[in-house]
Amino acid sequence: MDKDSGVGVIDKSVAILDAVATSPASLADLVDRTGITRPTAHRLAQALETHGLVGRDTLGRFTLGPRIAAWSADGGDPLQARAAAVVVELRDATGVSAQVYRRVGDQRLCVAAAEPAAGLRDTVPVGALLTLKAGSAAQVLTAWLPPRERSTALRGAAFTASDLDQVRARGWAHSVGQREPGVASVSLPVWSDGDVVAAVSVSGPLERLTRVPASIRRALKDAAEHLAG
């Protein structure tokens, strides 16, 4: 979830971008999804549109603007470029939702996601910022931090230093109902130059993921290797 950055207009603008990144939104949808009052949402969306960060579709709904894609297309991030394909393969291999997360400040950003077409499934929108205090991906992104940073990150977390010792020992994390009731997840680290640069995860109903079969761990390991490049 988005934090208060101390600059109100930026907080609101990012909420709008996040709302339209999820799917095209009418002004009424924007108001619903962001909680911003209608004239303010309208004014800020138009300002973002002026700069190309927001566009309009043929129905007049607000969409992500072309400038966002242009900026990120230039000097692209190799991990981001690989992530989209990797989560699709991982979802197909495991039958549950797959995601890739990276650390952003004291939160985690969903950089890619793929979910099964039908059935009970966990949905995480791409571009969403989630907590680093709960969930298996949070454990993986925290476990290999330098000790002092790890200490800070553990404050208020749903997992303990002992949990992280186990994550480092076996190389993966597992959580049940930590981020969301009824959802279990498994995550592995993605290594690059001796650092954990991302976490690759599967998540779904706890019935599917209470135990962590070797086949899922193998699929995650393959995915992590593909992401590392």
Place this chain on the structure above:
Amino acid sequence: MDKDSGVGVIDKSVAILDAVATSPASLADLVDRTGITRPTAHRLAQALETHGLVGRDTLGRFTLGPRIAAWSADGGDPLQARAAAVVVELRDATGVSAQVYRRVGDQRLCVAAAEPAAGLRDTVPVGALLTLKAGSAAQVLTAWLPPRERSTALRGAAFTASDLDQVRARGWAHSVGQREPGVASVSLPVWSDGDVVAAVSVSGPLERLTRVPASIRRALKDAAEHLAG
């Protein structure tokens, strides 16, 4: 160039994003590139960092943040996806700089660019917003507008309705020193579903492009077809 949207914080924030999208920037670089005062640039950059729109590299310089790439990776735009490869092929085929532009409001956005490694060359940063009043790409993006919109767009333009008649007749535009002294360019439209959705361009020193050889026109035509999909 960026316009005044009526929301000052958004105008400044986009200037910061544009500055870091070009290349990593220290705070001093940000102040130089944006003209924003140092404490303000610092405060806004940190706020953008909180939301993942700006990051920091290992030298502490501000960079484009991972959330931008994540947002645009989801539900990607096929033209944007093809543009990066197409401009590289076009540059190699012609020996001059190549770009793809799309219309954003009453400006044009550079969505992809490739330039020769050496020699005199025209540089357009990806993500830059340029005028629709001058240059061959502006002519191409204007020529096929509905008559009333075209009329409005021609106001204050460096080209005339007659110029646009010629563009439509022959299917390409050529300009010499319109956007920048000493630079000539040639552009073709990219069609999709009966609309001009982009312009594909080459640009360089006017010595190279005063006349428009058939080989350059052919390379542009191929590029436009590749972009159309």
Place this chain on the structure above:
DNA sequence: TATTGATGTCTCAAATAATGAGATGTCAAG
């Protein structure tokens, strides 16, 4: 070793911008 200048970060009084209630216009549904 001390000085200087550049850089990054932070504070808070002053200045300015942003906000949102309400008005207005448009349009689809009943």
Place this chain on the structure above:
DNA sequence: CTTGACATCTCATTATTTGAGACATCAATA
């Protein structure tokens, strides 16, 4: 024809943002 929902706009009021200046850090120079 009426009604309600939606998009857009205005401007008095409210709140936020600004940026000069202070402070800390660090590299370069004498």
